[in-house]
Amino acid sequence: MQDDINRRQFVAGAAGAAALAGTLAAGAQSEEKSEKPPRKMTILGVSAHMDDCEIGAGGLIAKAVRKGHRVVLINMFSDYSTWAVTKGREKEIREKLVAEAQRIGVEKRFLGGGDAQVALDVETMRRVAEVVVDVKPDITVLHDRNERDRAPSDHATVGAIAEHAVRSANLLLGGLAVRYGREMYAYEVNPQRDFRPDIFIDISDVLKEVVDSINFFDALYAESPYAKGWAGKMRSTLKIHSTGQELALGCHAETKISGALFRGKQCGLHFAEAYRAVDPMPLGRRLLEKIL
Numbered sequence: 001m002q003d004d005i006n007r008r009q010f011v012a013g014a015a016g017a018a019a020l021a022g023t024l025a026a027g028a029q030s031e032e033k034s035e036k037p038p039r040k041m042t043i044l045g046v047s048a049h050m051d052d053c054e055i056g057a058g059g060l061i062a063k064a065v066r067k068g069h070r071v072v073l074i075n076m077f078s079d080y081s082t083w084a085v086t087k088g089r090e091k092e093i094r095e096k097l098v099a100e101a102q103r104i105g106v107e108k109r110f111l112g113g114g115d116a117q118v119a120l121d122v123e124t125m126r127r128v129a130e131v132v133v134d135v136k137p138d139i140t141v142l143h144d145r146n147e148r149d150r151a152p153s154d155h156a157t158v159g160a161i162a163e164h165a166v167r168s169a170n171l172l173l174g175g176l177a178v179r180y181g182r183e184m185y186a187y188e189v190n191p192q193r194d195f196r197p198d199i200f201i202d203i204s205d206v207l208k209e210v211v212d213s214i215n216f217f218d219a220l221y222a223e224s225p226y227a228k229g230w231a232g233k234m235r236s237t238l239k240i241h242s243t244g245q246e247l248a249l250g251c252h253a254e255t256k257i258s259g260a261l262f263r264g265k266q267c268g269l270h271f272a273e274a275y276r277a278v279d280p281m282p283l284g285r286r287l288l289e290k291i292l
């Protein structure tokens, strides 16, 4: 009986409070929405050389993988025959890169061509565009097209190729304009005078993953008799007192850590990774904020 009264009261009440019911319904809906697991996104990284993405964007990649997002890395110069350190063991290098990619939870796409052999032309952009249309990235990290100081011009060339390929992927392949990878962020590989970052991310919690990933490449280079003295050797140890963590650093990891400390100082973090947003976007609308 009590149930019946409650039910009658509820029905009458509901009829007289349509607006409120509407509000509640909308509220319930948004509550439901917020309970949905966040959408898994695809992050595309584009690099000239085999280690650029891991050096420039290793923190972002580790964080995205940790949250279960898909990460695909394009290695533009990937026949490895134009560098004495990798020449003659191209197949072995490729296999080791694939195994390492599996270990860290990313996919690699190899587009062939040797260092400085990739031209800034439409044909090259189309090859990158094919990957873009295939993987449909939400976010793309790429070289800064202005990175020239003491860096191979390959970085700037591939930065320009990637930016155009992502922006106009479908058009380059003869289709209609469809936007993929609408958020693009330029990363820094070598310290640059003119790199002006406007996005900083905290990489303190993934520092070990970043360093391990970068040390892998130095060890790979060290297997060659042509490797210079720095390759493969651990040159210093970073001890973080707040966590007790100790990390052995090879040549490139040292560069990464020094940059991460510098960028951290600029934005009030201990270790940070810096990016330049290729296109301006308002706060709260960035997919980037959801993957970190």
Ligand SMILES: [Zn+2]
Pocket: 048, 049, 052, 152, 155, 189
């Ligand atoms: Zn490079």
